[in-house]
Amino acid sequence: MEQKELSELTDQELLDEAKKIKSTSIINAVLIGMLIGIVIYSIAKNSLGFFGLIPLFFAYKLFNNSKDNKELEKLLKERNLK
Numbered sequence: 528m529e530q531k532e533l534s535e536l537t538d539q540e541l542l543d544e545a546k547k548i549k550s551t552s553i554i555n556a557v558l559i560g561m562l563i564g565i566v567i568y569s570i571a572k573n574s575l576g577f578f579g580l581i582p583l584f585f586a587y588k589l590f591n592n593s594k595d596n597k598e599l600e601k602l603l604k605e606r607n608l609k
Contacts (some may be wrong), residue, residue: 529608533602541603548596562586 536544562582569579 533599538608542608547559553595559586559589
């Protein structure tokens with residue numbers, strides 16, 4: 528299924544996307560917390576090596592994915608749906 532542009536979606540489809548993003552953001556927050564916990568544990572146990580940087584990279588990627596949802600929130604406010 529091809530992804531439509533956000534401006535082409537109907538009001539109901541936008542609300543459905545907002546629900547998906549909300550659940551995804553909660554999961555991302557839990558994963559970021561776990562990954563940062565792993566990094567803190569690895570620093571306390573040993574030192575920050577190559578394998579300690581891998582969770583930081585994944586946390587960074589998850590954090591940047593959550594910033595992409597700003598366009599949807601803006602569109603919801605424009606249509607007075609939120």
